[in-house]
Amino acid sequence: MLLNKNVVFHFLLFFLSVGYFVIAINLGAPFANNGLQPSSFPLLIGLFAMMFSSILLYREVKLMKSKASSLEDDTQTDNALSGKGRFAPLAVMLSIFLYILLFSPLGYFFSSILFVLSIIIIFSSLEKVLQKIVISTIIVSFGYLVFEQMFGVRLPTLWG
Amino acid sequence: MEFINLVLGSFSLLLSPQILLYVVAGFLIGTIFASIPGLTATLALALLLPLTYSLDVSTALMACASIYMAGMCGGSITATTINIPGAPSSMMTALDGYPMQLQGKGPLALGHAAFGSMVGGALGAILLIVLAPFVAEVALLVKTTGKFSLLAFAIVVIVIAQRGKVVKAGMAACIGLMLATVGLDAMEPMTRFTFGSSELTAGLDLMPMIIGTFAISEILIQAKSNGCAEKMVEALKKVTISRRDFIPPLSEIRKIGVMCYLKSSLIGYAVGTLPGAGGSMGSFLAYAETVRTSDEPETFGKGNPKGIVASESANNAVCGGALVPMLTFGIPGDPVTAIMLGVLVINGIQPGPQLMVGQAELIAPMLASLLFSALILIPLTLYLLGPYFIKIVAIRKDVLYGIIALLAVVGSYVATFSTFQMMMSLIIGILAYYLRKHDFPVITLLLGFILGPNLEEFLRRSLSLSNGNPMTFFTNYDSLFFVILTLIFVYFLAIKKPLKKPF
Known part of the structure; x- marks a missing residue:
């Protein structure tokens, strides 16, 4: 095969x-x-x-x-x-694809939290999801600070 | 001499807290990325490339130089402590570093690695500063036909340097060249391979190429081999190193001998100037030469610090060597210099001999940063932060890749504020992932893409000037020189039997 x-x-x-x-x-x-x-x-x-x-x-x-x-x-x-490792790359590809589609309509924050959460789950498991949501929010806020505040990149927002 | 003064003067820029912060932060990021197996300084640079849009070129290049230097020495941390080289260039370091760790001399091995890196990095940078202006002067003598032969030489050498997979390297280079032909023709108003898409008219952007090739494909590769990462984290948690034993005693440095440092650095520098050779080849050749000339070759591979010094001096000296073709001819020798070339291109600066001659003030700070990183940051970082790197390297992989994925995808948005570039990064990333999965060297793809437009332009101009006569490549001395050089390299790298591995 x-x-x-x-x-x-x-x-x-x-x-x-x-x-x-x-x-x-x-x-x-x-x-x-x-x-x-x-x-x-x-x-x-x-x-x-x-x-x-x-x-x-x-x-x-x-x-x-x-x-x-x-x-x-x-x-x-x-x-x-077979198992998780075999489908993980496909899951990452799908996550990135959906993230790109949702990036402009949903804005940076919401789309990024969902995206980072999905990547974290793909690289670990579905356990302790609440903790992973908190970590995702922190990472996305850090990304916001780096891109928008430090380097002046205008990121899309839900409210236009 | 004027250029050397310019470089010396550029050290004053490091007194600016903001610039120093970027250089030190770049060095720390480079060290962390290089020390985590699977991540490389190339990935760090690819992720940080979009941020260089908002920095001035000199500062961005200074940060790139410190990441490059850190990337070469950072790999020795996990190579020594857990026998998994953080970067390919530290592969040979593990041969003697890990046995020293098993003998309880891990910190000392790291100290030797840092000292060797410092000497090699500094010598490489000094040679670059001294020789680059002369090479640039010579490069100005190369005319259109010679430029074509030089670029063809670079691509051929990059391909044949990938021993054991030359055909795959050739195919990857062809894919890079194919992607470079997308968009408007450079000499006539005609679009090629755009399939009616107006967004492809200007061609593919370098940013999604770099992010796709090095960042997205890496995330996909790591997603597949996630189990290995968990085992590595477990191994790291068991390792403890203390700061007090880091500094190698003078008696041991004397025993290793000045010649070992010098010879390995020179080998590394010379290898660095060759396109496609890179840090791993430099460290391999220096290690093999040290074993060959040693009075006690049987001690290598069992914890001989000379092996660590040879490997680390050479791979850090590669940094200086690899910048010679990039700065003087606009030919990147490895992925890091390809991204550094990208920093110049996205800022509208054309690399090549004119850059060194006409805009030396842009380049001098980068070389000052390279030397500063080698002399000051390598030893200081190891001494101050060495014990903590092991903890940093053991960071949760899910969180780490969450951060990397976010930086990679949003980073490709930064160039044009368009989701089209993000999609291009994903497509290139998937292509690079499948190529890497099938053992294709993607560096040749990227270099094909970067060198492609100039290769085509110089080929067409040369033949236009000679009324379509291809003999022009053999009758012009500058071109003939590179044709002969290509044949010599083909003989030594592809036809003659390769060197045996020391172990």
Whole structure:
């Protein structure tokens, strides 16, 4: 399972490189009037990226085939990684995404308290939530002092 | 001589309580971040970068310099006390530091580490102050074709320096270069890779790139390995160190020998000038050289203070070396100098030889701060705060990452007061997280992004000037010099067999 994920990741990189190269081709001819045009550099980078990503993809596929026989061991490793640690990065990504969405409508204070609380819970547990709310409020107030009071950054507020 | 006088004059700035506060606070933050395994001085700088908007450039650079110096020596604290290097550059320190801790000589090991860091950091800074103006004068001789070959040399060296993962480093550099091509073309009024988004017309901002690459991806990585952090905190709670044994006796310093300090510092400085090499390579090479030339090589790895001195002198001397290409050619050698370059760029200052020649008054205070941090802050901080660092490092990880996450995400809002930049930080952070998870060195991504626009511009200008003839890169002496240098580095770093690890 873990190895398949690696192949998928390397395939995505290859796909990204090919996509970039195709868009670069559509930017126009690379040479005109004895000079390089805007498409030339992206074409060159796209070529290198396709070369590197195809080597990496080939290596991963080869590795996957050679380890296919020891699939059971991989499944065990994957199971060991399961649980909180496995989903924690996804939970952090979701927290940041929601925080960004709520940052302007809810204002700095409310959105930040919810965000910091969610990060603290992801990095610990759901125990002693009240204590964690107090800690989150202190951290957010400290952030307010640093950004708005010390460095004069105007942060959004609920009341506009 | 004029520049040296300017640097000496800049020490007077440290008499200003406000500037001194920023420098000392920067040093303490850098030490704390470097001493906590998983956190680095790079992360500290990435988080503090948005705040430099409201500081003047010189003060911001002075604070950056103190964070950089602290970042190199702070890692020795946990490397010695619990055998977990707080920063990669202190990896070699742990080899002899931890055995000394087990022998009950932990504070002495930290004292040796601090003294070695002080000597290495100071020598590196002095060499930088003395040599940088000459390098800048030489850099002025490099014309358009030479500039392209120099930037290509830097990218090639950064990629091949990532031994064992050169293809991954090359791919990461390509992603950085791809991201650098987003937005308006530098030479013609045409947008590229914007997909109709007006917010991408000006290109991707450096701030979300840095915060995403180093801060958000780090939070995601730590979220996955949270259990390890808890074990580390438990180990730290058992450690107690007292202040009285910190100062290494003169007899031991004599036994280590002046040559060990000097040679390791010079190795560190030379390694620092190479793009992509960094503190860990500097400390590794100095350690290997010290073992090789020692009369008693069998004592290394068992608590020989000479090993600690070699490692720490070298990694702190790297600071001075790494600033040479950044200040004279605008090429950052490692993540910290890349962020320092970011401080210059976001303040509208173009790094390069003209900066050293024409705006030396902006740079001189930074070098004064680097020297001040090495000579005064390293020993003073260890002596006064050494015993308490262990307590600070054992801070609750959930609270720590709550603070880091808040500073990172709100920090990316500061640049343009737009949630678009926050979203870009998240996207870059997720990309960097998956790259790091698959063992891609993200430093090459960032350097590709930073060097990309100039690389493209100089390539196109060079070929325009030569009517499209690519032989121009071999017929111009400045360009040919860097082409030959690239080939030499490719031979020594990628083709010739690498050095064996001492242990």
